[in-house]
Amino acid sequence: MENIIEIKNLSKSYYPGKKNCVRALREISLEVRSGEFLTIQGVSGSGKSTLLHIIGALDDADSGTAIVDGQDLSKLNSVKRARFRNETIGFVLQDFGLIPYRTVMDNVAVPLLIHQKVKGKVNSIVNEVLEKLHILDLKDRRITELSGGQKQRVAIARALVNQPTIILADEPTGALDSETKKEIMGVFKEISADGRTIVMVTHDDEIAKMADRRVHICDGRITEEE
Ligand SMILES: Nc1ncnc2c1ncn2[C@@H]1O[C@H](COP(=O)(O)OP(=O)(O)O)[C@@H](O)[C@H]1O
Ligand SMILES: [Mg+2]
Structure with a gap:
């Protein structure tokens, strides 16, 4: 199997050259195979989010290379970066990042709205992904009326709706809570079984163990692979 993510000697600092400079990533190298479910584990402040943001072209590295789905991210102009984020990557965040007073349907449709070619098909595409995540019955509910687990299913549905190659x-x-955590991990396992690549960061040992492979990050360095 080919590598869908190839990271080599990647470094990133915040406030470089200043007294309060933070070296968030220090020459990280990491390869992820197509279809793999990888977790990156580390304590708060170890650089997990920074790494994920660079893989998803939300942020730039200072040095080193990140080749994701065949694209060298440092070489993309802003139009290509936006397209890469929309078509190649699906993001799922801790606090869900949903629009609270809109419906499940509206939220999941957001990534489709910039594609002229799917106009008229938005409803059927969203229905299909809601069905896959077993939340079709919640379609017309507002986000404020959902439980945490239901919100995370909606956020995962939104991340999947454009059929991205990689879920971050x-x-x-x-x-x-711990029951809902396991349930949501079950959802990620199903997505993984469909062949999609998943990179998940967590500080939770129990969660990390459920993936195909896990690496640890500490002070901006990959320290351990098992
Ligand atoms: N936008 C930012 N500006 C300045 N420092 C940041 C910023 N984002 C993260 N950092 C710092 O970089 C380090 C790594 O942060 P982060 O990648 O968010 O870690 P994690 O996700 O593992 O908690 C931390 O010391 C954090 O304070
Ligand atoms: Mg973080």
Whole structure:
């Protein structure tokens, strides 16, 4: 199997050259195979979100390379970066990132709205993904009327709606109780079984163990692979 993510000697600092400079990533190298379910584990402040943001082209590295789905991210102009984020990556965040007073349907449809070609098909595409996540019955509910687990299913549905190659999840179970956590991990396992690549960051040992492979990050360095 080919590598869908190839990261080499990647470094990133915040406030470089200043007294309060933070070296968030220090020459990280990491390869992820197509279809793999990888977790990146580390304590708060270890650089997990920074790494995920660079893989998802939300942020730039200072040095090193990140080749994701065949694209060298440092070489993309802003139009291509936006397209890459929309078509290649599905993001799932800890606090769900949903629009509270809109319906489930409206929220999941958001990534489709910039595609002229799907106009008229938005309803059927959203229905299909809601059905897959077993939340079709919640379609017309507002986000404010949902439980944490239901919100996370909606956020996962939104991440999947454009059929991205890679799902990047930043502590997706961080705001959930332990039963709901396991349930949401079950959803990620199903998505993984469909062949999609998943990179999930977490500080939770129990969650990390459920993936195919896990790596640890500490002070901006990958320290351990098992
Ligand atoms: N936008 C930012 N500006 C300045 N420092 C930041 C910013 N984002 C993260 N950092 C710092 O970079 C380090 C790594 O942060 P982060 O990647 O968010 O870690 P994690 O997700 O593992 O908690 C931390 O020391 C954090 O304070
Ligand atoms: Mg983080």
